[in-house]
Amino acid sequence: MILVTGANGTVGSLVVQQLVEAGQRVRILVRDTAKASKHGGAVEVVQGDLARPETLGAAFAGIEKLFLLTTGPARIELHGLDAARAAGVRHVVKFSSMGFGPTRDALAIGNWHRDVEAALESSGLAWTVLLAGGFNTNALGWAHTLKTQGTAFAATGEGKVAVVDPRDLAAVAVSALTQPGHEGKRYELTGPQALSFDEQVALIGAAVGRPLRFVDVPPSAARDAMSQTGMPAPLVEGMLEVMATIKAGGAVTVSPAIEQVLGRKPRTFAAWANEHAAAFR
Template identity: 50%
Template sequence: MILVTGATSNVGREVVGQLAAAGREVRAFTRDPDRVADIGPSVKTVTGDLAQPETLRAALAGVERVFALSGGGPEQPLHDANLAQAAAEAGVRHVVKMSVIGAEYGFGDLMSTWHLAGERAIRQVGLPWTFLRPGEFMSNARLWAATVKSQGVVYWPHGHVKVAVIDPRDIAALAVAALTSPGHEGKAYRISGPEALTVGERVGTLGAALGRALRHVEIPVSAARDAAARAGRQPLVVETALTNMGSDDYRVPYAQVLPVSRDVLGREPRTFAEWAADHIGLFR
């Protein structure tokens, strides 16, 4: 049995789906069972909260492997520590944690610090682990949908910064590989997409998929943070990630095209053009 926490997130939902498609026994952990009602008939669901350790015992009963994904934010280290301790007590054999690329470099921003503390908690309980450390998701472009539809414009900061954005489906595929095949224990995978693109280049690709020209307008980080908060994202997480993009220390790592997808999955990661084509309905 494999337990997937964060089962309603972009990556978590993909991990659940890919595991189920591979015929694996999956248990989806969520605080809101209504959000996993459509997750698939073969998938078991369990309700709980990573902030409440007493809810983890039943969720982990009979579980051999765990995909650990929390919503992020200041509570991240506590969530990871609670899950790690409960997993160790339940006899779990392997934890695959969703981390961030900043943890690879020991960055001192809030998000990297939270994830490094979570990684440390998993190490300290002595469980075999794998850490996935992706950069920016292609799916962050979902935040552009409203103004693309209404104005043909994307409002976003740091438009000149190149980032090797990654499809959440590829992150999930790496998680599934680590959860279902040997040889990934004790490894941390730095993950990128296949090409480094500016916001303007991504906007152009999205416009080509729509068949109409789109514009990019530069805005302050604070304005993007507030827009993301209105869309249900954690503003502190969004602000931290976007502020990082303004620093030269962060730009080089975020622009690197890395070989992990080719090395682990035996294929190239999906391009932003593929992601846009597969999700174009969001922008029409």
């Protein structure tokens, strides 16, 4: 049986869906069982919290493989590793952050994950690490201002990033969880093309059939906007570091890993924009 954490999130829910479609037995660890109802009766649901190790025993019992992802501070994943060792889990697939490229360890978000990766690599468990950059779906955060003002705002200037479709990330995770040969591997997972935010907005405009524009804003304005959404302060500061890295040209990496693992090219941002055009109209 495979245990999926973060199963109610963007990538985790897709991992669950694709595992079920592949005929795998799946258990999910969730804090909120009501949100887990979207998975239907195809999965076993156990309530628990990686931040509370005393709640993890039932979730990990009888588990062979673990997909480890959290939307909270990455360090709480260490509790998951302890539970995995205690339960005799054989293989852990950790979802992590590119953070980006050679500057990764200098960035807060990269360091949050790197500490867990180091613990995993020395844990004695078989492991695979998936390093993801920006998601296509992050563009949905622009939906309101694109619809109401025809404008998206961010502190990234002309910097580019090879945003990736979460469905492709999930597909790589499923391959690592169900196929041999991924043990001890670290995969950098990107889309097929590095795009500036201006180019992404233009592709959304083409999809909706009207001109849209991107405006580069000062970091202070980006900080205020993220804080107003209720984003925790450490994550706000981490995201500002990432934006600064993108602006400086440090996120242009385009990796062949998705094609190598899946045997097909990753989905393009243009295709994603066409599929999700209704969200921006």
